[in-house]
Ligand code: AHM
């Protein structure tokens with residue numbers, strides 16, 4: 001791979017092309033998908049930035065100044081991605097956290113050999129209070145015969161992902177992605193409208209500083225989960241206490257922990273016995289990225305990317321982040337999660 005110095009200006013387009021050259025048989029289709037996702041991300045970033053304003057301007061009649069009916073931003077983000085991705089001729093189908101069924105590519109467009117799974121606007125309940133939200137995506141090869149995607153194409157385990165990434169709409173907009181050659185981050189320069197390479201070869205510290213978990217569920221956790229959280233907080237005297245940081249926006253919590261070291265946990269609880277987060281739209285793509293950065297992800301018993309999905313919107317408990325902290329989750333929870341999942 002070409003080595004970039006701190007002073008090189010590398011656009012995401014150039015970086016994607018350089019990565020493609022590592023695969024002599026690459027057709028350019030995956031590169032085009034990633035590039036189109038970058039364009040969709042810029043469009044969503046623009047909507048997110050003006051969200052508060054649009055609400056004020058549209059509040060009287062529920063219409064904005066262009067006369068369009070106000071829509072929830074997660075629906076808008078969903079539409080932006082579908083419209084940006086459906087006509088490129090590289091995808092044969094999509095799955096979105098916002099849509100119950102698979103999204104087919106209209107007959108008027110050419111179909112390709114990839115499927116795209118995405119959460120268009122994760123953490124969207126945070127929009128109203130100006131807290132970062134994000135988009136998460138996962139790209140898989142089509143495995144079925146025929147032109148159209150079928151459910152089996154969407155239900156592949158995470159280790160089959162060919163690319164995955166997320167966008168965080170925060171103080172700046174960042175896109176982080178992997179194609180299995182490391183995890184790389186790009187920051188949107190709003191003055192030129194380009195994502196520029198800012199975080200090449202991200203490495204997550206092996207032991208984390210931060211613990212991200214919604215503690216208000218502690219009464220609904222099983223005893224091993226409570227013991228694990230006591231361990232992370234240093235209450236059992238075997239480790240230094242982690243600092244608790246919980247935004248409640250997965251991408252924001254994950255991003256901080258990826259760069260600074262830490263663990264995000266959304267364990268099963270009595271009201272969410274399978275956890276809350278979606279395997280294909282949230283857990284798998286972030287697991288691919290964190291593993292590429294030297295971290296890990298588990299449901300407490302098995303590696304996230306080894307789980308075999310059985311439905312499109314499957315949920316999973318998730319412990320993701322710094323390697324040693326994820327290993328602790330497996331060590332302390334392993335047996336109890338194995339019992340819950342019947343493994
Ligand atoms: P969403 O996909 O409906 O936005 O829900 C996912 C979000 C994550 O971003 C976040 O980590 C989690 O839900 C927070 O859940 P809770 O409020 O139960 O802590």
Ligand code: MG
Pocket residue numbers: 097119121122123282
């Ligand atoms: Mg989500």
